[in-house]
Amino acid sequence: VIGRTQHDEL
């Protein structure tokens, strides 16, 4: 899965 590792949600 394409990386989405900047989590801006609580």
Next chain:
Amino acid sequence: MNIFRLTGDLSHLAAIIILLLKIWKSRSCAGISGKSQILFAIVFTTRYLDLLSTFISLYNSCMKVIYIGCAYATVYMIYMKFRATYDGNHDSFRVEFLVVPVGGLAVLINHDFSFMEILWTFSIYLESVAILPQLFMISKTGEAETITTHYLFCLGLYRALYIFNWVWRFYFEGFFDLIAIVAGVVQTILYCDFFYLYVTKVLKGKKLSLPA
């Protein structure tokens, strides 16, 4: 930030504060599952480690500190300060049956096989089932104090609102995080039977009692 995510976060904050005040004011944690509260403390700890490394916004950092602080304060009150009122006999859910599969799944299915990312994924999966010990305890005692049902309602509502937030972000920002969405949907589904009882009973002024 959108209205669904903001109201979702506020609903989550409300739930945490309601529980904290309920235990503090009544000086009792009767009917509260300590195991669920420990799981929530683990969820926040594993998810908010980036507090030290990544700054997103003042709002984001403040809320993370508040969530972690309240979670540990709640666990402290249940297991230390008011432990005499802790109903261990009914809080008998085997949490290892949650933590182990969730841990395995987080290692198998994640966005990036890195330490922080696996912890974040573990936290997302764990949060979706963390309320099970509490719901199990209510099914065993056959009832719940009204303030506890308000706590559960706000807690369930928060992730339901997040689902609308994810729809909003997909539509307006083209952003979506499948792991968070799937876990969030599962989490919300687990509350459905409680939501039904809450709307049909508590909102009509009755006490929430399950057919034992």
